[in-house]
Amino acid sequence: MNDSGARATEVEVVVAGAGQAGLAGAYHLRRAGYEPERDFVVLDGSPRPGGAWQFRWPTLTYGKVHGMHALPGMELTGADDRRPSSEVIGDYFAEYERAFGLRVRRPVRVRAVREGDGGRLRVETSRGVFSARALLNATGTWDRPFLPRSPGQETFLGRQLHTAGYPGPGAFAGRRVVVVGGGTSAVQHLMEIAEVAAATTWVTRRPPVFHEGPFDEARGRQVVALVEERVRRGLPPQSVVSVTGLPMTEAMRRARAAGILDRLPMFDRVTPTGVAWADGTAVEADVILWATGFRAALGHLAPLGLREPGGGIRVEGTRAVRDPRIHLVGYGPSASTIGANRAGRAAVREIHALIADAPPRPSQPAFAAAV
Helix, strand or coil: CCCCCCCEEEEEEEEECCCHHHHHHHHHHHHCCCCECCCEEEECCCCCCCHHHHHCCCCCEHHHCCCCCCCCCCCCCCCCCCCEHHHHHHHHHHHHHHHCCCCCECCCCEEEEEECCCCCEEEEECCEEEEEEEEEECCCCCCCECCCCCCCHHHCCCEEEEHHHCCCHHHHCCCEEEEECCCHHHHHHHHHHCCCCCEEEEEECCCCCEECCCCCHHHHHHHHHHHHHHHHCCCCCCCHHHHHCEECCHHHHHHHHCCCCCEEECCCEEECCEEECCCCCEEECCEEEECCCECCCCHHHHHHCCECCCCCECEECCEECCEEEEEECCCHHHCCHHHHHHHHHHHHHHHHHHCCCCCCCCCCHHHHHHC
16 A cells, blocks of 8 residues: 555654553653644554563463563552463553553554655554654564574474464474574573473574673663664664573573583574584474564664664664654663663653744643553
8 A cells, every 4th residue: 555645644753662662652752741642643563552572472471571670650560470471561551551541553553654744754554644743663673583594494394483473382292392592582482392392402603691690780781881882883783682691590590400501503504304513413303493583673764764884773862863853762772671661751852852842732630640
């Protein structure tokens, strides 16, 4: 469908995405006096509240979640650690949207963002066109699973799947499984699958680094600085675990002692019956599970030409350097639950300054009471 001739609905801000970052941004827009549906709209491509959490596998219970930080203005309390995280966080996000009257529209896909009339942005979606002064982009990564290419991959006679389609450990009962990837998801998959599989093999490009003890504020600042440096240079953000390492838990200690987390370097090729290395080593497999992460879902911004020669979008804070109307939250240093909250506040501050010549907004007493 071509929306080039469609009439646009005018708003001040479009929020694209209603995960942690998008909801935090919408909250701070309300705090700044912007009214949902009048001054801004929140568009979400997912079918239900919960962001990417709604797609997590059922065995990822809330008690196994690492580092879920509450949304601004409302704590997540009384959650049952035994419930699937998809349910706990989905219910929490849904209640948050109701409490603050954010009126999220879903499912709505943002297809393209272009230069519009009068210095505005033209935001073309699956359900109409919007004309906005600014875009708070919080589209995350779940829609862009990264599957690296490996020689012989197409010859494999078994099953290949990505974390995005992981159904839980039951599907691997009695199978020989190769898990590829060095992140938290890979470790979680391994520990679950090892209980039912005939055999598991863990493969990573770099040796995994486990860290003990608390992830304190000083370490957090150091990690953010490293990621910020990349996005300032216009390079794609690195995975979080490549900077932070893997937080050691008691379950991981047990798995390592049992040999489940013994890691092999990346194989050189995939064979019809498994994977093989240049030195002649081979592992037979029925399944290859690619826990190889995701990339930022930013294809809809392509018409604006924001990418740098290094492949990323250069960002200062949350603002795209090539276009100050575009703010990326949940990208680079804000790609964590606490980082997304802070980024939402910072982005709204800059967006408010950008459109400061707009008429003053009336106060929102109902919102103030909800806070």
